[in-house]
Amino acid sequence: MIANIEDVARLAGVARSTVSNVINRPGIVAEATRKRVTDAMEMLGYVPNESARVLAGGLGRFIGMVVHDASNPFFGRIARAVEDIALERDYVVTLTSTGAEAAREDNALRLLMRQRAQGVLLTTAALRATAVASLRKIGTRVVLLDSPGGDDECSVSVDDVEGGRLAGRHFLECGYTRIAFAGRPQRTTQHGDRLTGLREALAEDGRRPGLHVQKLTVAGDDVASGRQAAATIAAGDLSTPLAVLCGNDLIAMGLMFGLQELGVRVPDQVAICGYDDIDLAQYLAIPLTTVRQPMDAMGRAAFELLLDEVTSKEHTHLGKQFVPELVVRRSTAPI
Amino acid sequence: MIANIEDVARLAGVARSTVSNVINRPGIVAEATRKRVTDAMEMLGYVPNESARVLAGGLGRFIGMVVHDASNPFFGRIARAVEDIALERDYVVTLTSTGAEAAREDNALRLLMRQRAQGVLLTTAALRATAVASLRKIGTRVVLLDSPGGDDECSVSVDDVEGGRLAGRHFLECGYTRIAFAGRPQRTTQHGDRLTGLREALAEDGRRPGLHVQKLTVAGDDVASGRQAAATIAAGDLSTPLAVLCGNDLIAMGLMFGLQELGVRVPDQVAICGYDDIDLAQYLAIPLTTVRQPMDAMGRAAFELLLDEVTSKEHTHLGKQFVPELVVRRSTAPI
DNA sequence: CGCCACCTCTGGAGCGCTCCAAAGCAGCAT
DNA sequence: ATGCTGCTTTGGAGCGCTCCAGAGGTGGCG
Numbered sequence: 001m002i003a004n005i006e007d008v009a010r011l012a013g014v015a016r017s018t019v020s021n022v023i024n025r026p027g028i029v030a031e032a033t034r035k036r037v038t039d040a041m042e043m044l045g046y047v048p049n050e051s052a053r054v055l056a057g058g059l060g061r062f063i064g065m066v067v068h069d070a071s072n073p074f075f076g077r078i079a080r081a082v083e084d085i086a087l088e089r090d091y092v093v094t095l096t097s098t099g100a101e102a103a104r105e106d107n108a109l110r111l112l113m114r115q116r117a118q119g120v121l122l123t124t125a126a127l128r129a130t131a132v133a134s135l136r137k138i139g140t141r142v143v144l145l146d147s148p149g150g151d152d153e154c155s156v157s158v159d160d161v162e163g164g165r166l167a168g169r170h171f172l173e174c175g176y177t178r179i180a181f182a183g184r185p186q187r188t189t190q191h192g193d194r195l196t197g198l199r200e201a202l203a204e205d206g207r208r209p210g211l212h213v214q215k216l217t218v219a220g221d222d223v224a225s226g227r228q229a230a231a232t233i234a235a236g237d238l239s240t241p242l243a244v245l246c247g248n249d250l251i252a253m254g255l256m257f258g259l260q261e262l263g264v265r266v267p268d269q270v271a272i273c274g275y276d277d278i279d280l281a282q283y284l285a286i287p288l289t290t291v292r293q294p295m296d297a298m299g300r301a302a303f304e305l306l307l308d309e310v311t312s313k314e315h316t317h318l319g320k321q322f323v324p325e326l327v328v329r330r331s332t333a334p335i
Numbered sequence: 336m337i338a339n340i341e342d343v344a345r346l347a348g349v350a351r352s353t354v355s356n357v358i359n360r361p362g363i364v365a366e367a368t369r370k371r372v373t374d375a376m377e378m379l380g381y382v383p384n385e386s387a388r389v390l391a392g393g394l395g396r397f398i399g400m401v402v403h404d405a406s407n408p409f410f411g412r413i414a415r416a417v418e419d420i421a422l423e424r425d426y427v428v429t430l431t432s433t434g435a436e437a438a439r440e441d442n443a444l445r446l447l448m449r450q451r452a453q454g455v456l457l458t459t460a461a462l463r464a465t466a467v468a469s470l471r472k473i474g475t476r477v478v479l480l481d482s483p484g485g486d487d488e489c490s491v492s493v494d495d496v497e498g499g500r501l502a503g504r505h506f507l508e509c510g511y512t513r514i515a516f517a518g519r520p521q522r523t524t525q526h527g528d529r530l531t532g533l534r535e536a537l538a539e540d541g542r543r544p545g546l547h548v549q550k551l552t553v554a555g556d557d558v559a560s561g562r563q564a565a566a567t568i569a570a571g572d573l574s575t576p577l578a579v580l581c582g583n584d585l586i587a588m589g590l591m592f593g594l595q596e597l598g599v600r601v602p603d604q605v606a607i608c609g610y611d612d613i614d615l616a617q618y619l620a621i622p623l624t625t626v627r628q629p630m631d632a633m634g635r636a637a638f639e640l641l642l643d644e645v646t647s648k649e650h651t652h653l654g655k656q657f658v659p660e661l662v663v664r665r666s667t668a669p670i
Numbered sequence: 671c672g673c674c675a676c677c678t679c680t681g682g683a684g685c686g687c688t689c690c691a692a693a694g695c696a697g698c699a700t
Numbered sequence: 701a702t703g704c705t706g707c708t709t710t711g712g713a714g715c716g717c718t719c720c721a722g723a724g725g726t727g728g729c730g
Contacts, residue, residue, distance in 0.1 A: 052686035071411040094429035260620035285595035387716035
């Protein structure tokens with residue numbers, strides 16, 4: 001029914017190996033033969049069977065990408081960048097969201113292992129060394145995404161402490177004396193680092209030693225969580241302007257929407273700084289000041305690292321760290 | 336290096352076939368034997384090689400999903416639903432965005448064919464019959480997503496004409512006499528249908544025959560496009576309230592943000608109705624009235640349809656059409 | 671005690687492909 | 701002519717697994 005390499009060979013009057021050569025090393029096949037083979041392939045609508053190729057020892061061309069939540073624009077954008085570059089290289093990438101649940105993550109990795117994925121770009125809340133170890137055991141390479149990682153694997157991340165510092169300095173320059181952080185300092189190291197950086201910036205500031213950060217812990221990474229934080233803030237003291245750094249842009253957006261609805265003025269009464277610089281940030285009614293992470297570059301770098309680990313003989317693990325950048329828009333302003 | 340079924344068999348002291356049975360038909364293997372085999376698998380860290388399974392004729396467990404843009408929350412949500420149910424059934428799904436470019440779509444499909452994907456959930460701007468035909472030729476099933484489709488394939492869609500009608504009736508009930516549509520009526524049938532429905536609702540209305548829809552054609556499906564439309568509207572006549580149905584929620588959000596920034600009051604001066612009901616819609620400062628598409632149900636239905644086509648002997652193609660639902664929030668209000 | 675049915679388990683064939691060693695075949699210098 | 705070199709092409713082995721027909725074993729029953 002469906003044509004295989006044998007059929008092509010027969011029609012073209014050559015051996016299977018020659019067809020294989022046309023596919024994989026067209027250079028070594030004589031012009032005339034190659035033409036005959038490609039014609040035959042065309043005629044039969046032949047499509048190589050990837051399973052057979054992989055099984056026969058050719059390198060597979062397929063990687064997995066496992067993230068918390070693909071619907072978060074931050075991951076979505078990175079995924080898009082990875083996919084773009086992967087497609088260029090003829091790699092297929094499968095994207096899986098885990099919702100940061102260990103069980104789902106295990107399941108996704110198990111499936112990827114069965115498929116003998118060449119590699120995995122992994123965003124994992126708690127890096128479970130066992131999972132990574134079993135991945136590596138069957139030859140699947142791992143690059144950690146959005147977290148620093150150890151010496152045993154490549155990783156791509158952003159200097160989140162510096163990011164927090166940037167926001168903190170900006171707040172101080174604007175003249176804010178009340179500063180808060182809305183995020184999940186406990187669960188993810190990312191938010192924790194951002195908070196640390198924010199505190200460092202305040203500490204570095206000679207003018208106002210002892211300036212403290214008010215912590216607003218939110219339930220999730222999403223807009224809904226940010227919106228809940230708005231109620232807390234609106235209920236509190238608004239006589240002095242407050243500046244809030246959010247764990248990410250979604251939280252910041254939720255916070256902003258919530259405050260607007262409650263009649264709190266942004267940035268006059270509450271200034272907001274997000275984190276990530278997702279696409280949406282610039283289009284809001286009050287465009288969002290935020291700390292930009294270079295998502296495209298991160299995605300590309302992660303793929304390149306993985307590809308190198310997969311293909312190069314002498315690969316050395318590399319922890320690539322990007323530097324964030326403050327993007328000032330209208331959700332913050334000098335007092 | 337990496338354990339295979341042979342190694343497991345040897346360690347457990349059984350034949351390869353028995354190990355295979357333990358994996359695929361555990362019921363027929365005696366309790367004691369099964370235990371020995373699973374222990375051996377555990378001990379060796381054995382993971383079945385999917386390529387070999389597929390090659391040997393076992394059914395593969397992997398489908399592709401090809402959409403315009405996975406970062407659009409509408410598709411993102413559907414993808415998530417598909418993935419959830421697929422994971423339950425031990426299927427892997429690979430998500431690819433095409434940016435509605437034919438070349439990218441072809442490339443993605445080609446890759447999927449090589450991998451002998453069991454099936455593909457396809458959102459295609461212009462259904463190119465040839466692509467679908469070659470997919471089917473190698474046995475890859477296709478379910479059309481978000482477009483009606485013909486008799487030759489299953490499809491999942493929403494009655495967009497009805498959706499437009501719902502919005503239109505709502506506008507009339509609120510008392511609007513000036514009505515506009517912001518979208519891409521020419522390119523995608525979805526937006527076209529929504530506009531048609533909107534017009535039908537006005538036509539059905541006995542009170543004001545001849546009421547017309549002003550067409551605001553936008554460049555894309557995204558927030559930026561909606562924001563551009565805001566400038567056009569703000570520059571026009573605002574003395575009479577205007578109601579705008581947008582091609583999707585992103586456009587609606589962009590429009591709303593743009594109007595807010597320009598000082599136009601929503602809904603007093605301009606009422607906005609979106610389409611899709613993405614998660615964000617309810618969280619905006621002015622929560623968005625919108626026409627809800629049942630994204631989770633659509634994703635699930637698409638997968639079920641595909642699974643049936645893949646596994647069931649006597650499958651009949653089915654065009655499943657969902658009914659949209661109007662969700663009234665604060666971006667529209669009685670005049 | 672023998673036969674049969676039933677339950678388990680087994681060996682071999684084969685899926686479609688790649689890789690490898692080696693064969694075939696010029697063309698050229700000797 | 702003969703031998704050699706370099707370019708093409710070839711057949712066979714094998715990747716890890718599933719499927720199938722049938723081999724062994726066990727117990728029931730006449």
